[in-house]
Amino acid sequence: MMPSTLPAPVSVSGPRALYNRAAGMLTSLIGHALLALAARFGIAGVFWLSGRTKVEGWLTVSDNAVALFADEYKVPLLSPELGAHLAAYAEHLFPILLVLGLFTRASALALLNVCCASLAASSSNCSR
8 A cells, every 4th residue: 555645734723724614614515516606606797797788788789888999998909899799799608608617618718818808908098
């Protein structure tokens, strides 16, 4: 029999120990699958609501969203109309896939790209 190569548990005290106990208790009471679903709902909800601000009705991109892409974001490679449509559709499609657990890594990567693009646009507006 081979000896175990796992490191010995580290004794943690203070706020981290409290967090570890709470996380362990939640995991034992609720289960990992339900906690992961709740996390996916939370993240998806933020992007879904952001996408809803860009549309009127169900999926009609608003003139305000196009104006936002024309005046504020000024994405160099895309027309404002195309950028507004891509952002609105991405912020509706990928949260749904994330909640359903389909293509979660690709969806998370796409939503990270949306975050990076909006951050780049807002930081370039701050430097003016």
